[in-house]
Amino acid sequence: MATITAPYEVRRLHLGAKHALRRAAFILINTMLVVSALFPFYWILATSMKTTNELNAGTTGIFPAHLTFQAYHQIFSELDFAQPLLNSVIVATSTMIVTVVLATFASYALARLDIRGRGVVLGFVLLAGFFPILAMVGPLFLVYRHIGLLNSYPGLVFAYLIYTLPLSVWLLTNYFRQIPKELDEAAMVDGASRLQVLRRVIAPVAAPSIFTAGIISFILAWNDFTFALCFESNPHYYTAPLAIVNLGQSQFQIFYNQIDAAVVVVTLPVALIVLVAQRRIMSGLTAGAIK
Amino acid sequence: MRLQGSEDTNSDEGRSLGDAAETIRTKQLPGAGGSTRSLRRWASTDRHIGYLFVAPAVVALLAVTAFPLIYNIWNSFHTVQLANPSAGHGFSGLQNYKELFNEPGFTIDFVHTLFFTVVSVAIEIVIGLGIAIVISKAFRGRGLVRAAILVPWAVPTVVSAMLWKTMVDPQSGFVNYLLKTFHLPGSGITWSAETWTSWAVIIVSDAWKTIPLVAIILLAGLQVIPADVYEAAQVDGAGAWRRFRSITLPLLKPALMVALIFRTLGAFLVFDVVYILTGGGPGSSTETLGYLDWKAFLVDTDFGYGGAISISLIVVSLIIAFGYTRLFKPST
Numbered sequence: 001m002a003t004i005t006a007p008y009e010v011r012r013l014h015l016g017a018k019h020a021l022r023r024a025a026f027i028l029i030n031t032m033l034v035v036s037a038l039f040p041f042y043w044i045l046a047t048s049m050k051t052t053n054e055l056n057a058g059t060t061g062i063f064p065a066h067l068t069f070q071a072y073h074q075i076f077s078e079l080d081f082a083q084p085l086l087n088s089v090i091v092a093t094s095t096m097i098v099t100v101v102l103a104t105f106a107s108y109a110l111a112r113l114d115i116r117g118r119g120v121v122l123g124f125v126l127l128a129g130f131f132p133i134l135a136m137v138g139p140l141f142l143v144y145r146h147i148g149l150l151n152s153y154p155g156l157v158f159a160y161l162i163y164t165l166p167l168s169v170w171l172l173t174n175y176f177r178q179i180p181k182e183l184d185e186a187a188m189v190d191g192a193s194r195l196q197v198l199r200r201v202i203a204p205v206a207a208p209s210i211f212t213a214g215i216i217s218f219i220l221a222w223n224d225f226t227f228a229l230c231f232e233s234n235p236h237y238y239t240a241p242l243a244i245v246n247l248g249q250s251q252f253q254i255f256y257n258q259i260d261a262a263v264v265v266v267t268l269p270v271a272l273i274v275l276v277a278q279r280r281i282m283s284g285l286t287a288g289a290i291k
Numbered sequence: 292m293r294l295q296g297s298e299d300t301n302s303d304e305g306r307s308l309g310d311a312a313e314t315i316r317t318k319q320l321p322g323a324g325g326s327t328r329s330l331r332r333w334a335s336t337d338r339h340i341g342y343l344f345v346a347p348a349v350v351a352l353l354a355v356t357a358f359p360l361i362y363n364i365w366n367s368f369h370t371v372q373l374a375n376p377s378a379g380h381g382f383s384g385l386q387n388y389k390e391l392f393n394e395p396g397f398t399i400d401f402v403h404t405l406f407f408t409v410v411s412v413a414i415e416i417v418i419g420l421g422i423a424i425v426i427s428k429a430f431r432g433r434g435l436v437r438a439a440i441l442v443p444w445a446v447p448t449v450v451s452a453m454l455w456k457t458m459v460d461p462q463s464g465f466v467n468y469l470l471k472t473f474h475l476p477g478s479g480i481t482w483s484a485e486t487w488t489s490w491a492v493i494i495v496s497d498a499w500k501t502i503p504l505v506a507i508i509l510l511a512g513l514q515v516i517p518a519d520v521y522e523a524a525q526v527d528g529a530g531a532w533r534r535f536r537s538i539t540l541p542l543l544k545p546a547l548m549v550a551l552i553f554r555t556l557g558a559f560l561v562f563d564v565v566y567i568l569t570g571g572g573p574g575s576s577t578e579t580l581g582y583l584d585w586k587a588f589l590v591d592t593d594f595g596y597g598g599a600i601s602i603s604l605i606v607v608s609l610i611i612a613f614g615y616t617r618l619f620k621p622s623t
Contacts, residue, residue, distance in 0.1 A: 029425055030432070034439045040454045040499070041442070043465050047457055059468040106348035113341030121349060130552075131356045132560045132608060134581050135601035138588040139362035140355070142371075162355045165348055194340045223447035225563040230589055241449035245567055256463050263453050270445040278438040281445075285504065286511035 041267065048072070048260035055256055071257035072265075075247065081262055083236065084243035087153070088222060088266075091239060094157045095221035099164040100214045104206075107172035108198050112184065122173065129166030136162065137230045144231060151234040159227045164217035171216075171287040175209040176202065212284040215277055219270055240266045360605065366598035373592035387599035396575065397583065397600075404579045407494065408558040414498050415554050416547070419505030424539075426506070427513045444503035451500040452567040459483075459492055486576040489569045493577060497564050501557065505550045512546020513539070548619040555615070556608050580604060 047055070048071050050064045075081040110118055140159060141150070149155035179202060187197045203210065228239040238246070244266065248258035274281065334340050370383045391397050426437055443451060459466045459482040471478035482488040516538065524534050540547075562581035565571060571578035584604060587597035 026425075026428075026430070030430075030436050033422060033425065034436055036499075037439045037443055037503075040458055044454050044457055047463060050463075055463040058462050059464060062465075102348040102351060105344040109341035109344035113337045113344065115338055115341035115345060121345060124349070125352060128352045128356045130556055130608065130612065131360075132556075132581075132601070132604050134560060134562055134584045134588075135363055135605055136355055136359045137585065138366065138594050138597045138601060139359035141588060142362070142594060158351070159355065161351050165352055169348060194337065194344075219445050223445075225448050225567070226585075229563075229566070230585070241447045244449050244453060254460075256457050256460060259453055260457055263450050267446050267450050270447075271442055274441050274445045275438055278434065278441055281441065282437065282507050282510075285507050 041271075044260040044263050044267075047256050048264050050257050052255060052257060056253075071255075071261040075258050075262050075265075079247055079258065081240075081243060081247070081265070084238045084240045085265065087237060088240040091153055091156045091160070092218050092221040094153065095160040095164060096214050096218040098157060099161065099168050099217040100210055102161075103165060103168035103172050103213060104198070104203065104210060106169050107176050108202060110169070110173045111176035112181070113194070122170075125166050125169045128162065131162060133159075133162060133226055137226070141230060150231050151237045153237075155231050156224075156227055156239070157221075159231070160221045160224060163220040163224065167220075167284075167287075168213040168217060171213050171284050172206065172209055174287050175206055179205055208280070209284075212277070212280040215273055216281060216284050219273065219281075222266075222270060359601075363598040363601045363605075366594045367596075367602050369595050371594035371598070373594070383595065387595045390596065391599045391603070396578070397580075399575075400578045400580050400583045403577065404559060404561070404581075407490070407561060407579060408555060411494050411497050411501075411558050412551065412554050414494065415502050415505050416550060418498070419502045419550065420509050420543075422502065422506040423509035423513055427510055440503050440506060442503075443500050444507075446500070448500065448563045449567060451496050452564050455492055455496040455499070456568060483569065484573060486573060489573060489577050493564055493568050496568060497558070497561065500564075501554060505554060508550045508553070509543065509546050512543045512549075515546075516542045544619055548615055552612055552615050555611050559608065559611065560604060 046062075046064050049067045049069065051066060051068055051070060054065055109115055110122060115121075136159065140155075144150045144152075144155050149158075183201055183205065184197050187201045188194075192200065223241070224239070225241045225245075228242040232238055232242060235243075235246075240262070244259060244262045247262055248255035334343055367387050368382060368384060370378050370381055370386075372378050422440065426433060426440065458464050461467055461479070461481050466482075467478050467480065470476070480488055482492050520538055520542075521534060524538060529537065560581050561579050562585055565577055565579055565582050566585070569577045571582050580600065581604070584597055584600040587593050587600055591597075
């Protein structure tokens, strides 16, 4: 008996130790991932709460010596950061709404209605997602200049559709296809038109997906820098990202506490969205990618 | 009296406005009603309703892709210099392209762009794949790890750029402090002063922001692979590396292709992170083709020249995408 159990015990102990080691390594890797993703955020948060004097003295530790909201106060009271923030909210929200409406109609047609050239349209939408946005800048600039859309909100919202529409159309088309056709048919037997079916039946059923398309669109519009840089030369129309680049710099010094205070303010909404809707965003981002 | 008078004029105006409205109504309603009715009749089949539903999105996308493409082609064969009206708007043949390809800056920026693309895509795919494998496992706190990793993707480029600019600042940054604390070389570096360190900051910043997306795409690919394939291989005695090479990589091909196309095109067209972090400097040592295109459009306002750069960018993008689809053709 003893000769049989002893090797078994030894082997189990050995496996146990190996298992524990692998587990520790796994935890270590995950900790490193989280730290490398989040530590830079801690650093800008800490920097934004330092005084200019402390910044000039150089880094001496991981924690600020005195916490102060001075930089936050300055960017709102002296540097008028509220206006660009408001511009960003307006533009990103508008983009979100326009995208969701256009994509919902288009996706319903692509998923349900027997239109000719469906494959061509879907292929074009996918390809459009890869169109180099810098190649858009020149032609749109000339047109906007002509019709007065430079330094305006609609000009930005329209350009942002290149970020948001391809992804949203793919995401919603895939989702609508999974909804049983019987749902449409039942409603139409009851005398509903296609528009009513979409509004009263499909849209409510697909609400989670439409919501996902909406928040991803909001994030993508919120994050733009290039179009804002090219189309908005009047500081009154700066979006928040564009304002940050022009903020906190004097001829002699860069005020990192002010810049980073603005960076924290711009990061907060998207960080909150991600924390709340992480699963939806992840599935949304891959909806069209893997087939 | 005055009150009375003003009332009179008001009612006069009211009447004339009403008359005008009536004229419009009587004149236009039949026509308008007719077209609405015929549109109604046309849109009575599902197919026609489908066209109406799909049209706004398609028209919007055509307006931001096909139109700029055609306009760029047109401009690239013409003189379109806003800052130099005396040059006229005539047909200039291949002048813009000749100028572009003879310009040494174009070749140099092309090399910069290729360098950046190869290095950052390699880093992003390798680390992204590693992260995807780690977060594909089931463990407690996985949701938290996934959310933490997703945050860098979700923040604006301005944030990821400014954040690394702060991190490497010689005075108020963290990186130099860390190097100094551990008595490592390089604690006195001014990162923005040298070409190679400037590139390093651009690449780190870009990788930090885009690795999450790569990881998410690859994670979705991993989740499609059935678990019993791994179990069978393990029963047959295949080690971890063997399983990775013979199962994971081949079955991950479609997801890898998507991630590679996404990131290669993204890196090749890089602009904003360069603009924010270095402004192409020091000198013009971190200028990319995207930066060159922006400069042509917005600084020199030469839309013919910028058009020529845009068309070159689009052509190379197509070659890259086509190359990948050939490379990953599902023959194996």
